[in-house]
Amino acid sequence: MSSRTIRALALAATALIATTALTACGGDDDKSTASTSGGAAEASAIRLGYFPNITHAPALIGVDKGFFQDALGSTKLEAKTFNAGPAALEALLSGAIDATYIGPNPAINGWSQSKGTALKIIAGSTSAGAGLVVKPGINTAADLKGKKIATPQLGNTQDVALRAWLKQNGLNADAQGGGDVSILPQDNATALQAFAQGAIDGAWVPEPYFSRLQIESGGKVLVNEKDLWPGGQFVTTHLVVSQEFLKKYPGTVKKLLQGHLKALDYIKTDNAGAQAAANDQIKALSGKPLKDNILAASFKNLSFTADPIASSLFTSAQHAQDVGLLKPVDLKGIYDLGPLNELLKAAGQPEVSDAAA
Structure with a gap:
C-alpha cells in the first residue's frame, strides 16, 4: 500500500470521527457530550x-x-x-x-x-384539580351570559374544558373574547387579582388557584371538573x-x-x-x-x-x-x-x- 493511500485513509477516518462527534453534539451546547449506561x-x-x-x-x-x-x-x-x-x-x-x-x-x-x-x-x-369559580350571585350556566370568565391561556386544558362545558349548556364563546360569554385568557396570578377586584366574574383554573379564588376571594364553585368525568378521574x-x-x-x-x-x-x-x-x-x-x-x-x-x-x-x-x-x-x-x-x-x-x- 502506498504512502499516499495510507494518508488518504487516515484523513477519511479522521473525517468520519469528526462527523460522528458532531452528530453526537446534536447542535446543542448543553448536550455537547453524551455517555452510555x-x-x-x-x-x-x-x-x-x-x-x-x-x-x-x-x-x-x-x-x-x-x-x-x-x-x-x-x-x-x-x-x-x-x-x-x-x-x-x-x-x-x-x-x-x-x-x-x-x-x-x-x-x-x-x-x-x-x-x-x-x-x-x-x-x-x-x-x-380544576374547575370554574364564580361570583356568589352566579348559580347556573345561564347566569354566565354576558359575563367575563378567565382561563390560563387560549387552547390550554382549562380553556378547552370551559368552552366545551359552555357549548354543552347552549352558550357560545369565540376565540376573540366575544359570544355569549367573554373568555379572557390570562395568567393565573392576573386572574386571581382581577377576580378580587371585580374585573372578571369567574375563572376556570387549576390548583392552587381553584382553591385560592374560593378561600381568599369569596368565590363559589360552579363546576368542579372532576364531577364531569367517570369516577372523577x-x-x-x-x-x-x-x-x-x-x-x-x-x-x-x-x-x-x-x-x-x-x-x-x-x-x-x-x-x-x-x-x-x-x-x-x-x-x-x-x-x-x-x-x-x-x-x-x-x-x-x-x-x-x-x-x-x-x-x-x-x-x-x-x-x-x-x-x-x-x-x-x-x-x-x-x-x-x-x-x-x-x-x-x-x-x-x-x-x-x-x-x-
Whole structure:
C-alpha cells in the first residue's frame, strides 16, 4: 500500500470521527457530550419544563427534593417554568426544552401540528384539580351570559374544558373574547387579582388557584371538573418528551421517569412532607409560599398517578374539535409507555395502558 493511500485513509477516518462527534453534539451546547449506561445513550443535560401550580406537584417535589437529579446522576437537570401549556409546548417544539409536564390539550395540539413527530407522552402525573369559580350571585350556566370568565391561556386544558362545558349548556364563546360569554385568557396570578377586584366574574383554573379564588376571594364553585368525568378521574397533567430526545437519549428518559416515580411515591408515603416540598418550590419560584389552608385544599382536590388516564385524553381531543380549536387528528402513537411500564413492572406495580377506552 502506498504512502499516499495510507494518508488518504487516515484523513477519511479522521473525517468520519469528526462527523460522528458532531452528530453526537446534536447542535446543542448543553448536550455537547453524551455517555452510555448499559448500552443506552445519556445526555449531558436535560431541560425540563413545569408550572408553579399544585397540579404539577410531582415536578415541584422532584426538583425540590432532588429526586430527578439523583436519578439522572451525571446528567444535569435544567428546570424551566411556564404559566400554561401552550407556552411550554412552544418551547418543546422549538427545541428550547427536552421534556415537560403539560396538560392534555397542548400535547394534542403539538401532536397535531407536528403530524405525530414532535412528542411522546411517557407517563401520567396528575388527575383532577380544576374547575370554574364564580361570583356568589352566579348559580347556573345561564347566569354566565354576558359575563367575563378567565382561563390560563387560549387552547390550554382549562380553556378547552370551559368552552366545551359552555357549548354543552347552549352558550357560545369565540376565540376573540366575544359570544355569549367573554373568555379572557390570562395568567393565573392576573386572574386571581382581577377576580378580587371585580374585573372578571369567574375563572376556570387549576390548583392552587381553584382553591385560592374560593378561600381568599369569596368565590363559589360552579363546576368542579372532576364531577364531569367517570369516577372523577381525568388527566390534568402528564409528562411528555420530544421524540428527538427520546430517540437520542433513552437512558436519560428512563432515569427521568425514575425520578418522577420517586416523587409520586413520596406523595403517597409522606403527604405532609410532599406538601411542604411543593410549597418550598413554589416559594422559590414566586417568592411567596401558599398558605397552609390553600395548600391542604389543593392537595385534597387532586390525585397523583403514573397512569395517564388515556381515555380522557381522547375525550379532551373531541372537546377541542367540538369548540373549533382542533382539526380532526389521529392520536394513534401519541403514547410511549414502554419505559414506564418496565419500571413499574420491576417495582411490582401494575402497568398502565394507552387504550382510548
